């Protein structure tokens with residue numbers, strides 16, 4: 001089973017005419033691997049390093065960025081010593097070596113018995129979600145901007161406004177809501193999946209009709 005630690009809850013708000021945003025940064029420890037998901041902006045390196053020290057994480061095995069935006073990839077280069085892979089959206093690499101995986105054909109990528117990467121495009125063309133089996137919270141999805149925050153379940157404008165492909169995102173949101181018990185979104189705190197969340201997501205998918 002995995003232990004999930006949120007290093008920082010993300011946020012996004014408008015102030016003085018500018019969007020201010022940073023991502024939720026999460027560490028997952030399975031019996032075999034330690035993973036960091038979404039490494040904030042390049043200005044957050046010292047914060048991440050001190051947090052990792054505080055929670056006793058000396059080594060990262062996989063660096064995952066749910067997608068390529070700068071607030072989700074900013075400190076990937078802190079983790080290059082003995083790392084197994086960097087996975088940025090659909091792109092898997094180590095140093096100058098690249099590994100093809102058919103995420104575009106909806107194929108999951110298993111890191112170990114407890115952690116699986118599920119392709120969930122929509123916010124961008126190449127988003128991924130890490131789904132993990134946890135000790136205390138059942139199945140947990142670390143979903144990046146597939147979900148902005150808990151409020152976007154009832155206020156669709158919050159995610160549709162930033163969506164590259166709303167039809168695709170709607171169907172992947174529904175897929176993840178059906179798969180897990182709790183979700184860590186890209187720009188807010190963790191929330192539990194309730195039956196009404198699934199119903200609402202289903203209605204949005206029905207409204208869009210079958211994917212093109």
Ligand SMILES: [Zn+2]
Nearest residue numbers: 023069145186
């Ligand atoms: Zn984001």
